[in-house]
Amino acid sequence: MNILVLNCGSSSLTFKVFAVDDSEIIREVLSGKANRVGVKGTEPSSMEIHFESKTYKEILPIEDHRSAAALAFEAILGHGIVIHCIGHRFVHGGSYFKGSTFIDKDTFEKLNQCQPLAPIHNPVALSVIREAQKYFRDVPHYVVFDSAFHHSLPLYAYVYALPKRLTEKFGFRKYGFHGISYSSVTEDISRLFGGASGKLKVIACHLGTGGSSVAAIKGNRSLDTSMGYSPLQGLMMSTRCGDIDPMLAIYLMTVHGYRSDDLMEIFSKKSGILGVSGFSSDIRDIIKRISDNEEDQADLALNMYVHRLRKYIGAYVAVLGGVDVLAFTDDIGVHNWLVREKVCEEMGWCGVKLDTDLNRQAVPDAVTPLQSKDSKAVILSIPTREELVICREGVKLLKHSNDIAF
Amino acid sequence: MILLFDPDPPLLRWCKVENGNITEHRCEFDSAWDEKVLGTIDDVRRIEAVGYVLYHGGQGVREPAILLTPESLLNVEKSMQFLPEHNDMIVKVAGEWIARLINIPHIVVCDTGFFAGMPSEASAYAVPFELRRKGIRRYGGYGLCHQWVWEKSRSLRINRCEKLISVYLGDRTNVAAIRNGRAIESSIGFTPAEGMLSSNSCGDIDPTIVFQLISAGMSLEEINQALSQEAGFTGLLGRPCGFLDLLGEPDDSQVRSVKEIFLYALRKYIGAFVSILGGVDVIAFATKYPEQSMDVQLDILRSLEFLGIKKKTIIDPHADHPILTEKDSPIGGVCYHYDKWNVINERVKQLRRNGSEKR
Numbered sequence: 055m056n057i058l059v060l061n062c063g064s065s066s067l068t069f070k071v072f073a074v075d076d077s078e079i080i081r082e083v084l085s086g087k088a089n090r091v092g093v094k095g096t097e098p099s100s101m102e103i104h105f106e107s108k109t110y111k112e113i114l115p116i117e118d119h120r121s122a123a124a125l126a127f128e129a130i131l132g133h134g135i136v137i138h139c140i141g142h143r144f145v146h147g148g149s150y151f152k153g154s155t156f157i158d159k160d161t162f163e164k165l166n167q168c169q170p171l172a173p174i175h176n177p178v179a180l181s182v183i184r185e186a187q188k189y190f191r192d193v194p195h196y197v198v199f200d201s202a203f204h205h206s207l208p209l210y211a212y213v214y215a216l217p218k219r220l221t222e223k224f225g226f227r228k229y230g231f232h233g234i235s236y237s238s239v240t241e242d243i244s245r246l247f248g249g250a251s252g253k254l255k256v257i258a259c260h261l262g263t264g265g266s267s268v269a270a271i272k273g274n275r276s277l278d279t280s281m282g283y284s285p286l287q288g289l290m291m292s293t294r295c296g297d298i299d300p301m302l303a304i305y306l307m308t309v310h311g312y313r314s315d316d317l318m319e320i321f322s323k324k325s326g327i328l329g330v331s332g333f334s335s336d337i338r339d340i341i342k343r344i345s346d347n348e349e350d351q352a353d354l355a356l357n358m359y360v361h362r363l364r365k366y367i368g369a370y371v372a373v374l375g376g377v378d379v380l381a382f383t384d385d386i387g388v389h390n391w392l393v394r395e396k397v398c399e400e401m402g403w404c405g406v407k408l409d410t411d412l413n414r415q416a417v418p419d420a421v422t423p424l425q426s427k428d429s430k431a432v433i434l435s436i437p438t439r440e441e442l443v444i445c446r447e448g449v450k451l452l453k454h455s456n457d458i459a460f
Numbered sequence: 461m462i463l464l465f466d467p468d469p470p471l472l473r474w475c476k477v478e479n480g481n482i483t484e485h486r487c488e489f490d491s492a493w494d495e496k497v498l499g500t501i502d503d504v505r506r507i508e509a510v511g512y513v514l515y516h517g518g519q520g521v522r523e524p525a526i527l528l529t530p531e532s533l534l535n536v537e538k539s540m541q542f543l544p545e546h547n548d549m550i551v552k553v554a555g556e557w558i559a560r561l562i563n564i565p566h567i568v569v570c571d572t573g574f575f576a577g578m579p580s581e582a583s584a585y586a587v588p589f590e591l592r593r594k595g596i597r598r599y600g601g602y603g604l605c606h607q608w609v610w611e612k613s614r615s616l617r618i619n620r621c622e623k624l625i626s627v628y629l630g631d632r633t634n635v636a637a638i639r640n641g642r643a644i645e646s647s648i649g650f651t652p653a654e655g656m657l658s659s660n661s662c663g664d665i666d667p668t669i670v671f672q673l674i675s676a677g678m679s680l681e682e683i684n685q686a687l688s689q690e691a692g693f694t695g696l697l698g699r700p701c702g703f704l705d706l707l708g709e710p711d712d713s714q715v716r717s718v719k720e721i722f723l724y725a726l727r728k729y730i731g732a733f734v735s736i737l738g739g740v741d742v743i744a745f746a747t748k749y750p751e752q753s754m755d756v757q758l759d760i761l762r763s764l765e766f767l768g769i770k771k772k773t774i775i776d777p778h779a780d781h782p783i784l785t786e787k788d789s790p791i792g793g794v795c796y797h798y799d800k801w802n803v804i805n806e807r808v809k810q811l812r813r814n815g816s817e818k819r
Binding site for chain 2: 298305317328329358365370
């Protein structure tokens with residue numbers, strides 16, 4: 055049977071079709087990605103598809119995720135592929151969902167209610183679910199949640215020091231995200247270290263073109279992570295501000311007369327790399343501008359991005375009592391050697407030493423060690439395989455519900 | 461005699477320093493405040509200098525201490541909007557006393573001044589220029605304390621203190637990273653609400669939470685009150701709880717849980733700042749409660765044992781500045797007894813001395 059996995063990033067849509075055989079062996083049939091969906095930048099949006107060792111790429115305007123999904127479905131159907139089941143990534147399941155589940159009427163309603171929890175992602179993912187249900191009416195759809203991996207966070211890491219009555223009323227706590235990616239990275243690290251992985255202290259940096267986060271993982275369990283109640287907290291991201299003073303919003307509304315909706319829009323869509331640089335949300339544009347020697351706010355944007363990541367890494371080294379593996383994943387994590395190099399500067403204090411040559415030569419599509427010989431910690435560039443994790447979740451769900459054989 | 465003012469809304473605190481003796485007073489800041497202050501002074505002609513604490517210098521005051529002149533008073537006034545209650549009070553007090561005693565130096569010591577030169581990657585928020593040019597940045601805080609900690613550590617030759625982490629332990633616990641005397645990070649941001657949780661303020665939270673509370677119909681004042689007065693240890697526990705309640709081995713398991721949350725947050729800040737410094741030579745604690753808070757200090761050092769830090773087994777908590785680490789420890793640990801009035805007084809005296817040299 056064929057499972058189609060749809061993975062909405064904040065500025066991209068990745069889709070993959072997997073064939074699952076009777077012995078649950080999973081093979082990738084088709085993959086594709088819509089890039090820079092609805093993004094302002096110097097490069098236009100594009101769609102690429104890999105099928106039967108051919109690559110099709112087209113540059114075209116893609117306004118939103120719904121139209122990206124429609125393009126993907128047309129391409130899949132155009133190649134004559136039959137879809138039996140569809141898996142969706144959903145960022146924030148709030149307190150409704152603890153694990154993956156099929157989408158029925160009731161589930162859809164709950165997903166709908168989760169929209170405000172991740173105002174960038176959840177509405178976009180819902181629009182893709184709706185579009186997929188239009189195209190593929192008679193197949194089961196399921197959702198996999200990004201918040202699930204961080205259920206293991208201890209109380210002292212997830213609690214906010216807010217008045218009890220507010221925490222209880224609104225369910226404020228740190229949920230954490232990118233859990234599907236962290237599952238994938240953790241699995242790969244386990245495989246690499248074999249039986250010794252149970253006590254490994256891992257700091258994983260998921261650096262995406264949209265959102266970014268860091269997680270402290272010990273013995274395959276998440277102990278802390280930089281995103282919080284929503285994906286707005288933590289690192290500086292492409293258009294999200296990350297950590298700010300909670301009083302900032304109140305000050306700007308009281309003293310400067312900002313409206314709350316406008317301010318939320320500024321913090322989530324006009325801040326981060328875009329807000330600091332003033333010209334692009336894409337770190338590649340920032341780096342290009344710096345090497346062109348046209349320093350303006352581009353160097354500040356890059357320095358802030360690195361500074362904030364270094365703070366989180368340090369905090370998690372202290373939490374874990376050291377670090378055995380420092381892993382970089384997702385687009386910026388595997389593609390951007392300069393970011394990795396800057397992050398690892400002066401990290402000798404915790405045994406992290408990068409081999410600058412290995413780092414510059416690293417290929418993005420394989421697990422690559424980057425540490426120098428005298429580094430105590432292993433540094434890895436690991437491509438995240440979120441879609442595969444989502445596919446496996448689907449296989450589990452199907453088996454559980456129908457006892458179907460593959 | 462030196463007269464020092466410290467705003468603590470709704471109270472005004474002041475003290476007289478005479479022959480090394482400090483006498484502290486306080487009163488409600490009402491229309492009769494000036495009379496009340498005068499009532500504690502036998503002879504105003506004996507006042508040689510007046511000092512004022514400015515908690516948030518904003519963009520107007522960027523020095524740890526400035527000599528107050530009619531022009532610089534304008535800069536102090538400019539900073540009012542950032543911490544309106546505190547700053548408004550000290551501007552009123554300074555305005556009154558500068559008019560009353562015209563021939564002596566008036567000096568403002570500014571708690572954000574030490575951090576005015578933080579590198580921009582640490583001081584900037586990742587928000588658009590439109591907001592940054594409105595003075596939206598991380599200002600740091602407790603600069604009087606952290607600068608004093610750095611100067612003291614250097615003069616006592618605690619390890620080589622090129623890379624210093626200074627921790628203020630108290631009801632407003634906060635952390636600073638200092639490289640060769642220059643402040644390069646602070647846990648405090650635009651206001652002291654960012655950073656460590658305290659007895660009643662929330663510390664770091666997801667910014668989305670504020671917007672959720674607004675959509676739920678809470679007013680800005682209510683939210684401000686909730687985050688800065690009803691949160692922190694008190695919010696977690698659901699009843700009043702201060703820093704001292706956390707120390708030692710609290711009987712109540714819920715208080716122990718609050719302490720665990722506090723220690724965890726502190727450990728993260730220390731780790732973050734070690735990372736920014738690229739290592740650390742000295743971790744120094746400054747507190748009014750050196751002895752009572754010893755277990756907090758030791759917990760932090762214990763959490764850094766993986767860096768080779770060697771805790772002393774026997775520490776004399778009554779020493780002038782208890783050394784917490786062995787001589788051969790690669791990272792030094794020390795605790796200072798922090799007396800705010802004393803430090804303010806030193807800073808005022810220092811500027812007075814420098815001022816008269818210039819004249």
